[in-house]
Amino acid sequence: MDCKYQLKDGCMRISMPREVDHHCAEQLRREADLLIGAYHIRRLVFDFRRTEFMDSSGIGVLIGRCKNMGYSGGEVSAEHLNERMQKIFVVSGLHKMIRVAGGPKQQCADQDGGKQG
Amino acid sequence: MRNEMRIEFDAKSVNEGFARVSAAAFVTQLDPTLDEVADVKTAVSEAVTNAIIHGYEERDGKVYLTCILEGDMVYVSVEDKGVGMSDVRQAMEPFYTTKPEMERSGMGFAFMEAFMDDIQVESKPGMGTKVTMTKKIGQKEEENQDGCGDSSY
Incomplete structure (x- = not known):
């Protein structure tokens, strides 16, 4: 799986893989939780710019991270959803749980800079 | 014209991508x-994931994917010879999951229903489960006459 993590000032940007399914869900969950705990992440941004496919296994990962961040008072958002991802968010109701930002404004950490976890 | 394909593969999560791409490639004959x-990829992915996680409980087994094209209809079935279930209706309820510890969203069947026109589930405890889904291709033809579909891709 080609997932990348950028961390900066308590914010983590997860560059989501091209396909988010059950096969990659476990690794994504494990790595994200490890980094969230280790670096005291307060803001989590899921960047879907490369993502072309996501099924309900991916939804489970997002909802799980949302719950965990919610317990610690953190924020979660999603960015750069293509039309298919927007449809997946609406069908699953994720758009009501996660703030979706599509604009050019960055939430945190530069696109090109930042560390890779 | 009727055209049918059938694939048998190991119940391993790495094959989920293979299964949905195979089904998608076969369906392209109908010029979707x-x-x-x-939609077909998502539905196949959900059914195959269910077979692997729930049918075989992540143990060894075979998953059978069949696609039939007939006119403008596509029939997809995903079958396993795993544990099966006694209450199909309960399993199909949105957000119902027997594996919350795995962070299963419980949306698998809801997704299949949302993205396909019809879904039938046959299951018997100890015998396995067969999910058959149908979809009419070309329902939005007038909106996508150039065949390119969505320009944002």
């Missing part, structure tokens, strides 16, 4: 929109 292809 990108959205219709994505």
Whole structure:
């Protein structure tokens, strides 16, 4: 799986893989939780710019991270959803749980800079 | 014209991508929109994931994927010879899951229903489960006459 993590000032940007399914869900969950705990992440941004496919296994990962961040008072958002991802968010109701930002404004950490976890 | 394909593969999560791409490639014969292809991929992915996680409980087994094209209809079935279930209706309820510890969203069947036209589930405890889904291709033809579908891709 080609997932990348950028961390900066308590914010983590997860560059989501091209396909988010059950096969990659476990690794994504494990790595994200490890980094969230280790670096005291307060803001989590899921960047879907490369993502072309996501099924309900991916939804489970997002909802799980949302719950965990919610317990610690953190924020979660999603960015750069293509039309298919927007449809997946609406069908699953994720758009009501996660703030979706599509604009050019960055939430945190530069696109090109930042560390890779 | 009727055309049928059948694939048998190991119940391993790495094959989920293979299964949905195979089904999508076969369906392209009907000249579907990108959205219709994505719908079939999502539905196949959900059914195959269920077979692996729930049918075989992540142990060894075979998953059988059959696609039949007939006119403008596509029939997809995903079958396993795993544990099966006694209450199909309960399993199909949105957000119902027997594996919350795995962070299963409980949306698998809801997704299959949302993206396909019809879904039938046959299951018997100890015998396995067969999910058969149908979808009419070309329902939005007038909106996508150039065949390119969604321009944002």
